[in-house]
Amino acid sequence: MRRFATLNEQAQSIASTSSSTRPVCARICSNRRRTLSQTSGAVTLGRRSGVACRSGVAVQAAAEVVQEEYDVVIPSFPAPAAGAFLADKRSFREEHRIRGYEVSPDQRATIVTVANLLQEVAGNHAVGMWGRTDEGFASLPSMKDLLFVMTRLQVRMYEYPKWGDVVAVETYFTEEGRLAFRREWKLLDVATGKLLGAGTSTWVTINTATRRLSKLPEDVRKRFLNFAPPSSVNILPPEETKKKLQDMVLPGQVQSAQQVARRADMDMNGHINNVTYLAWVLESLPERVVAGYKMQEIELDFKAECTAGNLIEAHCNPLDDHSATFVGPAAPPNGNGNGHAGEPSADAAPLQFLSILQKCDESGCTELVRARTTWARALAGAKPAPPPLAELSAVSQ
Structure with a gap:
């Protein structure tokens, strides 16, 4: 009017x-x-x-x-496909759309977003195999007090998806030794089919009452392996995984402000979510690295657990001379202001840092996580679509 x-x-x-x-x-x-x-x-x-x-x-x-007439630009958004087992039931695939609150200022998903997706699809895969329980993540009722716990995670990224992109996560697991299991993931661009990233992880079973390692019951193990491909199927080359993470003399050259583990960070198993540790590791890194580079790879060893209310310290050291130039205050225009030759060179050499998280109280500190991160100014870009797991399984048998 x-x-x-x-x-x-x-x-x-x-x-x-x-x-x-x-x-x-x-x-x-x-x-x-x-x-x-x-x-x-x-x-x-x-x-x-x-x-x-x-x-x-x-x-x-x-x-x-x-x-005067107007029309919408995008009339509808196709729904991501629901999670489902693939034909041989030895792997599980689920699609997700990258949401606005899951990206950084460049509108690309963060490594935290990627890790959350991997964890979510892994949980849905387990629920699909064994059903849902009233406590904790999916596990068979016959497992009683046993619980799967991740001890190591390695994620390698070739390209980060953008806001609004639909990605697919495919996952499977295999046996590894007497007490361990390996879960692997592929992160795919649904529109192109290309490989955006890959991940591998090691899991063990612990007794929830004693918090000690425990062997998986034989009946559960047989059911478990019925849905697993051959153990020789690897998403990342075996020689590039499980490399030892170096020791660090504390305090590190870079130390972030002490943080408090929050109740909001607790998961269904009653301890801090694995992805929260990854987020804390990011806080330990020099700002110039996070602002100017992309995380290419992260390797984490989980050594202990913490709970809400624990005080967390994060320490970080560069692993080579080139990475060391990113530690400390920025040099003045004529260089030599911080003991370095000048500002870090804008070359293509990757950066590597070692980070350690520990929880501290009046009795001392306990190491929680050790992580190695690799950073690049530009990632290699998405790789061609990998062959289906069924084909890889047939070759390896």
């Missing part, structure tokens, strides 16, 4: 300042009396809208409003 009132006001102003428009207005009004009413929103410009007829300009503007 306000829009029409404004047009009337303009018409009155024009009519009061210029008599030359009156013949035009008269013709327009005469024509409009012979035609049907025109509608603009909830206001009808009809036979008795005499004020608007005082200005042909106003009537023409109103007609333009009536004729």
Whole structure:
């Protein structure tokens, strides 16, 4: 209604300042009396809208409003495919859309987002095999007090998906030795089928009452292996996984502000979520690294657990001379201000850092996580679509 009132006001102003428009207005009004009413929103410009007829300009503007049309740019967003087992039931695939609160300022998903997706799909895979329980993540009722716990995680990224992209996560697991199991993931771009990233992890079973390692019961193990491909199927080359993470003399060259483990960080197993440790590791790194580089790879060894209320310290050291130039305050324009030769060079050499998380109280500190991160100014880009797991399994058998 306000829009029409404004047009009337303009018409009155024009009519009061210029008599030359009156013949035009008269013709327009005469024509409009012979035609049907025109509608603009909830206001009808009809036979008795005499004020608007005082200005042909106003009537023409109103007609333009009536004729103006708009349309949406994207009428619908296809829903990601639901999680499902693939044909041989030896792997599980689920699609997700990258949401606005899961990206960084460049509109690309963060490594924390990727890790959360891997964990979510792994949990859904387990629920699909064994069903849901009332406590903790999915586990067979016959497992009683046993629980799967991740001891190592390695994620390698070739390209981070963008806000709105639909990605697919495919996962499977295999036996590894007497007490351990390996879970692997592929992160794929649904639109192109290309490989965006890959991950591998090691899991063990512990007794929830004693918090000690425990062997998986034989009946559970057999059921477990019924849904597993051959253990020789690896997403990442075996020689590039499980490399020892170096020791560190504390305190590290970079130390973040002490953090408090929050209740919001607790998971269904009653301890801090694995992805939260990864987020804490990021806080230990020099700002110039996080701001100017992309994380290419992260390797984490989980050594102990913590719970809400624990105080967390994060320490970080560079692992080579080139990475060391990113530690400390920025050099002044003429260089040599911080003991380095100048600002870090803008070459393509990757950076590597070692980080350690520990929980501390009045009795001392306990190491929680040790992590090695590799950073690059630009990632290699998505790789061609990998062969299906069924084909890899057939080759390895």
